[in-house]
Amino acid sequence: MRIGLDMMGGDFAPLEAVKGVKVFLESGATDVHLVLIGDEVALAPLLAEAQLDQSKYSVVHSSQVIGMDEHPTKALKEKPQSSISIGFYLLQNGKIDAFISAGNSGAMMVGTVYTIKVIEGIQRPTISTLVPRDGSGYGVLLDVGINADCKPENLVQFAVLGALYSKHILNNANPTVGLLNIGEEEGKGNLLAQATYPLLKEHPQLNFIGNVEGRDIFTNKADVIVCEGFTGNVVLKMAESIHDMAVRRNIDDEYMHMFDHETFGGTPVLGVNKPVIIGHGIAKSVAFKNMITLAQKVHESKLVDKIRESLVK
Numbered sequence: 001m002r003i004g005l006d007m008m009g010g011d012f013a014p015l016e017a018v019k020g021v022k023v024f025l026e027s028g029a030t031d032v033h034l035v036l037i038g039d040e041v042a043l044a045p046l047l048a049e050a051q052l053d054q055s056k057y058s059v060v061h062s063s064q065v066i067g068m069d070e071h072p073t074k075a076l077k078e079k080p081q082s083s084i085s086i087g088f089y090l091l092q093n094g095k096i097d098a099f100i101s102a103g104n105s106g107a108m109m110v111g112t113v114y115t116i117k118v119i120e121g122i123q124r125p126t127i128s129t130l131v132p133r134d135g136s137g138y139g140v141l142l143d144v145g146i147n148a149d150c151k152p153e154n155l156v157q158f159a160v161l162g163a164l165y166s167k168h169i170l171n172n173a174n175p176t177v178g179l180l181n182i183g184e185e186e187g188k189g190n191l192l193a194q195a196t197y198p199l200l201k202e203h204p205q206l207n208f209i210g211n212v213e214g215r216d217i218f219t220n221k222a223d224v225i226v227c228e229g230f231t232g233n234v235v236l237k238m239a240e241s242i243h244d245m246a247v248r249r250n251i252d253d254e255y256m257h258m259f260d261h262e263t264f265g266g267t268p269v270l271g272v273n274k275p276v277i278i279g280h281g282i283a284k285s286v287a288f289k290n291m292i293t294l295a296q297k298v299h300e301s302k303l304v305d306k307i308r309e310s311l312v313k
Contacts, residue, residue, distance in 0.1 A: 003296065008062065023289040029292075098298065145236065157205060165268070169297050180235075272304075
């Protein structure tokens with residue numbers, strides 16, 4: 001398995017990216033070769049200092065970097081030698097099996113859609129976030145930002161994608177699915193929620209349990225919670241603030257630590273033809289290590305193939 005990693009993407013790259021590679025390789029990972037994409041001049045001293053097993057990685061030079069504030073489409077067009085552009089080229093041509101970046105998320109999405117492309121039958125790709133559940137691991141919330149406005153059929157596909165992710169990556173045998181709403185009763189909510197409910201209820205591939213409310217998000221009520229990206233992003237940013245608040249108040253609590261984005265590092269783009277992992281811009285070593293682990297799981301579980309299979313049932 002060859003996993004490509006953008007070494008120049010993120011606020012603390014390339015140093016923290018190299019540290020993350022070191023942590024991953026020292027964790028005893030086998031059957032994984034890392035393809036490190038970045039400026040060789042910047043990477044050489046950092047890699048030398050890290051004293052990594054050189055048989056476990058190779059470096060592909062990139063002479064350009066897409067900044068976090070650059071326009072995604074314009075940057076990809078004008079910077080073909082950027083680490084993100086090269087990463088997608090390698091993925092598209094089968095030189096790597098998965099691609100990870102904590103860089104410009106817009107460029108990652110544009111690159112994904114225009115090079116890797118969406119799986120035939122998927123209306124829109126989506127991204128999710130892991131939601132800490134009090135005492136019982138993580139749930140999945142999606143969409144969390146790339147689809148602010150949705151149709152009911154979009155939410156149904158997100159539910160299917162989220163359920164497959166929960167089953168094959170989080171090992172929930174028959175994940176429950178809930179629709180985020182302002183009340184539990186059928187018929188509650190805005191026009192989108194009202195139209196989506198019966199579609200989820202009737203879907204043969206989903207273990208749909210009905211509406212869930214905001215107070216249910218951090219509980220065991222549903223393994224997968226589906227909503228449009230506007231609401232999902234608000235919830236995501238609120239969840240991130242909980243960890244920041246706990247740190248400021250010196251609260252040392254195991255559950256609060258689960259809100260730290262470093263714990264899971266990044267999220268896969270669901271509904272596209274190959275594994276792409278988008279990381280948080282402020283990712284540090286643990287996040288990079290966990291993104292590599294996630295890419296490994298997505299590839300080994302054949303999640304992309306499972307999504308294709310779900311479309312023909």
